[in-house]
Amino acid sequence: MNMKQYAIEFAVMLSIVLVVNLIVTFLYGLIIHGTGVLDWESALTFAISLGIILPWVRQREKKQSEK
Numbered sequence: 874m875n876m877k878q879y880a881i882e883f884a885v886m887l888s889i890v891l892v893v894n895l896i897v898t899f900l901y902g903l904i905i906h907g908t909g910v911l912d913w914e915s916a917l918t919f920a921i922s923l924g925i926i927l928p929w930v931r932q933r934e935k936k937q938s939e940k
Contacts, residue, residue: 879928879932882927882928882931883924883925883928884924886920886923886924886927886928887920887921887923887924888920890919890920890923890924891916891917891920894915894916894919894920895911895912895913895916898910898911898912898915898916899911
């Protein structure tokens with residue numbers, strides 16, 4: 874996997890995970906605490922870590938299936 878393809882997969886995964894995580898934390902705060910607050914710190918941390926890990930795992934699975 875070249876760096877351009879990895880960067881594209883990273884950006885796509887980062888944006889998807891970030892949006893989903895922000896929606897979930899907003900709804901959790903709204904339902905449980907009664908205030909809809911976005912938790913940007915945990916959302917960015919989670920999105921960056923999954924943005925790195927998931928494309929790497931997908932690349933490893935492709936290599937295993939080719940063998």
